[in-house]
Amino acid sequence: MERPGATTMRGNPLTLIGPELKSGDAAPDFNVVDGSLKPVTLKDTGNSVRIISVVPSLDTPVCDAQTKRFNEEASKLPDVDIITVSMDLPFAQKRWCGAFGVDKVKMLSDHRDGSFGANYGTLIKDMRIESRAIFVVDQSNKVRYVEYVKEVADFPNYEAALAAAKSAAAAKA
Numbered sequence: 001m002e003r004p005g006a007t008t009m010r011g012n013p014l015t016l017i018g019p020e021l022k023s024g025d026a027a028p029d030f031n032v033v034d035g036s037l038k039p040v041t042l043k044d045t046g047n048s049v050r051i052i053s054v055v056p057s058l059d060t061p062v063c064d065a066q067t068k069r070f071n072e073e074a075s076k077l078p079d080v081d082i083i084t085v086s087m088d089l090p091f092a093q094k095r096w097c098g099a100f101g102v103d104k105v106k107m108l109s110d111h112r113d114g115s116f117g118a119n120y121g122t123l124i125k126d127m128r129i130e131s132r133a134i135f136v137v138d139q140s141n142k143v144r145y146v147e148y149v150k151e152v153a154d155f156p157n158y159e160a161a162l163a164a165a166k167s168a169a170a171a172k173a
Helices: 061-074 090-100 115-120 158-171
Strands: 002-009 012-017 049-054 080-086 106-109 133-137 143-148
Touching (some): 049 115, 049 158, 133 158
Antiparallel strands (some): 002 012, 133 143
């Protein structure tokens, strides 16, 4: 499924591949890799509440700031796991985390086949990178919050995502 114009970069429309998820949907499975190149699926992310922060590339200012912000928030959310997904190679993710002391966010790379992007509707067809998005997935793998950021260079609504994660964690679904 293609969604032409679903996101923009510097105002230029881009096409996203995959469905537009909504709150209440079942979280789709995916196949990504972690920093040691080990395959990771939705099941492997555990059964706690998860904030999945999706970024185009860690080496850009907004992605850098977004990932650092969620790393800071992670210590305030003991019942929530925070995951960052990008197309960056695992080696680049590891280098970036080491350079900035990011150690509370789990980094996952979708570089192999783009399955996360295709299943969550964040894969930019025109560039084969992820668009900016936030998903909150609860303990039963139900999507509790979704934000597809319209302009790739804009920040997500951190407060709304954090509130949704706190609410899901408190509900103990």
